[in-house]
Amino acid sequence: MQISPMPVDEDARLLSLHSLQVLDTKPEERFDRLTKEVVEWFSVPICTISIIDRDREWFKSCQGLPTKEGKREISFCGHAMLSKYIFIVEDTKLDPRFSDNPYVVGPPFVRFYAGMALRNRKDGQPIGVLCIKDTKPRTMSAQDIALFIGFANRAEEELNSPYKIEKA
Numbered sequence: 332m333q334i335s336p337m338p339v340d341e342d343a344r345l346l347s348l349h350s351l352q353v354l355d356t357k358p359e360e361r362f363d364r365l366t367k368e369v370v371e372w373f374s375v376p377i378c379t380i381s382i383i384d385r386d387r388e389w390f391k392s393c394q395g396l397p398t399k400e401g402k403r404e405i406s407f408c409g410h411a412m413l414s415k416y417i418f419i420v421e422d423t424k425l426d427p428r429f430s431d432n433p434y435v436v437g438p439p440f441v442r443f444y445a446g447m448a449l450r451n452r453k454d455g456q457p458i459g460v461l462c463i464k465d466t467k468p469r470t471m472s473a474q475d476i477a478l479f480i481g482f483a484n485r486a487e488e489e490l491n492s493p494y495k496i497e498k499a
Contacts, residue, residue, distance in 0.1 A: 333428040335409025338457075345385060347456035353490060354382055354389055361489055362392035369463060369482050370394045373475070377439060377464035380449070380486050381408040383457075391459070391490075396439060405433055408460040411446030417476055417483075420444040422468035443469045447483035452491045461486040 338344055348354070366378040377395035381388040388408050389400040403409050407429065411418035423429040423442050434441045446462035461483040471479070 332405065332430075332432045333410075334404045335406055336413060338413055340456075341385075343454075344456045344458070347451045347454050348382065348384070348458040350453075351451055351458060351490060353391060353458075354384060356391070358392065362486070363394075365482065365486055365489070366392040366394045369461070369479075372478065372482075373463050375443075375463045375465045377441075378462065379408075379464075380459060380461055380490075381406070381446075382459040383409060383412050388459075395464075401434075407432075407434070407441070407444045407464070408446055408462055411444075411460045411462060412448045412457045414446075414448060417480060418444075418446045418448075419471060419476075421470055424468075439464065440466050442467050445471060445479060447480060449483065449487040449490055452487070459490070 362380055366380060369378040379393045379396065380391040382391055383403060387400050387403050388406040393399065420426050420429060421443060423432065423435045423444060429435055441464045443465035444462060446460040448457040449459040449461060450456060451458050
């Protein structure tokens with residue numbers, strides 16, 4: 332398994348993340364509505380808006396998982412956050428970066444992953460990821476990719492909106 336990489340400007344990225352004051356805030360309908368829509372549109376069991384902190388990925392919204400956070404070092408989103416484009420793994424068991432990942436060989440048995448970095452629009456720093464996961468391998472058409480990018484843009488807009496976010 333390949334551990335999620337750290338960007339060279341991690342300290343600046345963390346300052347950017349913390350400036351948005353989104354970590355450990357209460358669930359919000361606007362985010363949950365979006366992840367529910369993504370689950371329905373792509374017929375996947377899991378969708379999250381993951382915020383990537385120093386050592387963890389924390390879920391601002393999560394459909395299909397019982398947890399609210401996970402370890403950054405084994406997260407798929409830690410990889411996706413550093414991609415300039417959509418990050419797709421069609422079959423995790425065939426990808427040496429993930430084939431022995433605890434989330435592949437154990438619950439939730441992820442076989443497909445797609446994620447798109449979400450950025451702080453003030454400075455362009457990546458702060459999180461909108462992702463989908465499935466328990467079976469799959470591919471995405473050009474139309475699917477375009478729609479997913481649209482959903483990610485909506486999630487990024489919400490994260491950067493002036494709405495007051497309540498601490499949990």
